[in-house]
Amino acid sequence: GEHRLSDFEKIKILGRGNGGTVYQVRHRRTGSIYALKTLAAEDSLQRRQVLREVEILRSTDSSTVVRCHGVIPTPSGDTSLLLEYMDAGSLESLLAARGKSPFPEAALAGIARQVLLGLSYLHTNKIVHRDIKPANLLVNITGDVKIADFGVSKIMRRSLDPCVSYVGTCAYMSPERFDPDSYGGNYDAYAADVWSLGLTVLELHLGHFPLLPPGQRPDWATLMCAICFGEPPQLPETASADFRDFIARCLQKESSKRWSVAQLLAHPFIACQDKLELDRALQDIISPVPAPTPSES
Ligand code: ATP
Ligand code: MG
Numbered sequence: 001g002e003h004r005l006s007d008f009e010k011i012k013i014l015g016r017g018n019g020g021t022v023y024q025v026r027h028r029r030t031g032s033i034y035a036l037k038t039l040a041a042e043d044s045l046q047r048r049q050v051l052r053e054v055e056i057l058r059s060t061d062s063s064t065v066v067r068c069h070g071v072i073p074t075p076s077g078d079t080s081l082l083l084e085y086m087d088a089g090s091l092e093s094l095l096a097a098r099g100k101s102p103f104p105e106a107a108l109a110g111i112a113r114q115v116l117l118g119l120s121y122l123h124t125n126k127i128v129h130r131d132i133k134p135a136n137l138l139v140n141i142t143g144d145v146k147i148a149d150f151g152v153s154k155i156m157r158r159s160l161d162p163c164v165s166y167v168g169t170c171a172y173m174s175p176e177r178f179d180p181d182s183y184g185g186n187y188d189a190y191a192a193d194v195w196s197l198g199l200t201v202l203e204l205h206l207g208h209f210p211l212l213p214p215g216q217r218p219d220w221a222t223l224m225c226a227i228c229f230g231e232p233p234q235l236p237e238t239a240s241a242d243f244r245d246f247i248a249r250c251l252q253k254e255s256s257k258r259w260s261v262a263q264l265l266a267h268p269f270i271a272c273q274d275k276l277e278l279d280r281a282l283q284d285i286i287s288p289v290p291a292p293t294p295s296e297s
Helices: 044-059 091-097 105-124 191-206 220-229 241-250 261-265 275-286
Strands: 008-016 021-027 033-039 068-073 079-084 137-139 145-147
Touching (some): 033 044, 044 068, 091 137, 105 261, 105 275, 191 241, 191 261
Antiparallel strands (some): 137 145
């Protein structure tokens, strides 16, 4: 049915980004909880982006992608998306909650597997996400990891659509998106999502953004140099051989050498592990840290 903004009560702010504010809301009549993301469109470029995000969310139907339950126009001309509420937050907030201590390998294999299934779904449906990073991968307490935030995504209408760069977060952008001629970017736009996934999984293991020393604030020029002219970051020797190889296959600078989503799903790091074991490892990450027991007095 159609929703109105007045049907919902704001509970708290879940996040803030370029697009706007995301609130946790309660449907007054049913009590159901959702996330409400409001997209402001002040110029025609932003309006196009909003339309694209709405079109993609409306066309996706997969347990690997955050569901959209409605699109609500606001009186001021903004658009509000009623989204499935992901009650364990984003991988960025889960990492921060661990005090930057790395995620164990089994949990990361579970996360990588689920994100690869999501990318497989999107790529099959000709959608390139283009903004895969810890803040855009959301988790619920069931242990589902889902892809969110299609604010800069693209539907590939022609097979050789060039990768058009955009202004925004560029930290997770692949080399070919900066420099298509050197790194083969015009031939496989989907490979850009694999680069970002590799960087994301590596960050969750290292506890800091892999292309910069811990604590350094990213600026565009430093990042661009690190991505295009530096060697791709690697896992330390302490990581397992399968994990190191998996990351190396994702972080090939030349996009044609990078493994595809289908190849990565069959990689030993993902395929040779007991699925139940991966789920359990992921569950350990999600479970809230038990509150300190109040001292008796
Ligand atoms: P853009 O990158 O287009 O500017 P954005 O970053 O503002 O978009 P999102 O990434 O969709 O918007 O949401 C921002 C943050 O809000 C997320 O990182 C997450 O912490 C929180 N959030 C978004 N959607 C949900 C949801 N469905 N459930 C729980 N939390 C959410
Ligand atoms: Mg985001």
